[in-house]
Structure formats: C-alpha cells, structure tokens
Amino acid sequence: MKYVCLVYGEEKDLHALTPERGAKLNADSLAYDRSLDQEGKLIVAQALQSVQTATTVRRRxxxxxxxxxxxxxxxxxxxxxxxxxxxxxxxxxxxxxxxPLAEIGTIEVRAIYDVPGS
Incomplete structure (x- = not known):
C-alpha cells in the first residue's frame, strides 16, 4: 500500500540551524531517502521551497x-x-x-486513496 509522509515544521527552526547542522540534516535526509530506495520502499521524496513562495489557487x-x-x-x-x-x-x-526531520518537526502519515475506476 502507498503512503505519503507529510513533513511539517517551522521554517524558522530550519533557518536557525547552524550551517554545519543544516548540511548534516540535508545529508542525513538524502542518505535516508537512498536507503529507502535501496529497500524498494521509496516512491518519491521532495523538499519544498519556502512557504513564502507559495501561491494558492481556488475556483469559485x-x-x-x-x-x-x-x-x-x-x-x-x-x-x-x-x-x-x-x-x-x-x-x-x-x-x-x-x-531525519522528525526530530524537529512532525510527520503526518496518510494512506493514498485509490480512486474507484482508476
């Protein structure tokens, strides 16, 4: 079954990391993604740009x-x-x-919904 792990945290906490700690967190995250890939568990992993770059779309x-x-x-x-x-x-x-980001943030785990007829 497919699951998505949504990684939440406070951007200010990321910005407060020392350059060394930030680099280690990035390296640890990439290493963990590679290990999941080697286990055949990873589908995709992506970090997002700052929430300040977000644009919201609605249709009314x-x-x-x-x-x-x-x-x-x-x-x-x-x-x-x-x-x-x-x-x-x-x-x-x-x-x-x-x-790795579970140490300073929150991970929400949700099963992927299988759309009937897809």
Missing part, C-alpha cells in the same frame, strides 16, 4: 482566484513529503519515525 463560480502565500496561517508549514510503499500502517509509521 467558474473563476480562478489566485492568492500569494499559503492557504492557511499555521505554526508549522509543509516542508516536504516522502511517498513510500509499505506493507501496512505500522511499517509506514516506522518509516516516518526515521525521517
């Missing part, structure tokens, strides 16, 4: 509404995601717990 009454910035004001921002293949939720949670 047939009109496109575009707003700069994220949709919701929250303490934590979506920093990235890791999509994995796991046998069950317990395995997906174990994978999520080992994501």
């Amino acid at each position: 009454k047939g009109k496109r509404l575009v707003t700069d910035g994220p949709f919701a004001e929250t303490k934590e921002q979506l920093l990235g995601f890791v999509m994995v293949e796991a046998d069950n939720l317990d395995e997906a949670l174990d994978i999520a717990a080992r994501i």
Whole structure:
C-alpha cells in the first residue's frame, strides 16, 4: 500500500540551524531517502521551497482566484513529503519515525486513496 509522509515544521527552526547542522540534516535526509530506495520502499521524496513562495489557487463560480502565500496561517508549514510503499500502517509509521526531520518537526502519515475506476 502507498503512503505519503507529510513533513511539517517551522521554517524558522530550519533557518536557525547552524550551517554545519543544516548540511548534516540535508545529508542525513538524502542518505535516508537512498536507503529507502535501496529497500524498494521509496516512491518519491521532495523538499519544498519556502512557504513564502507559495501561491494558492481556488475556483469559485467558474473563476480562478489566485492568492500569494499559503492557504492557511499555521505554526508549522509543509516542508516536504516522502511517498513510500509499505506493507501496512505500522511499517509506514516506522518509516516516518526515521525521517531525519522528525526530530524537529512532525510527520503526518496518510494512506493514498485509490480512486474507484482508476
């Protein structure tokens, strides 16, 4: 079954890291992604640019509404995601717990919805 691990954290915490700690976090994250790939568990992993670069799109009454910035004001921002293949939720949670950013942020684990007829 496919799961997505949504990586949340406060961007200010990332900016507060020393250059050495930031480089180590990046290296650890890439190494973890490679290990998941070697295990045949990784589908895709991506870090996202700053929430300040976000643009929100809605459609209301047939009109496109575009707003700069994220949709919701929250303490934590979506920093990235890791999509994995796991046998069950317990395995997906174990994978999520080992994501390096789990030490300073939160990982939300959700099963992928299989659209009927797809």
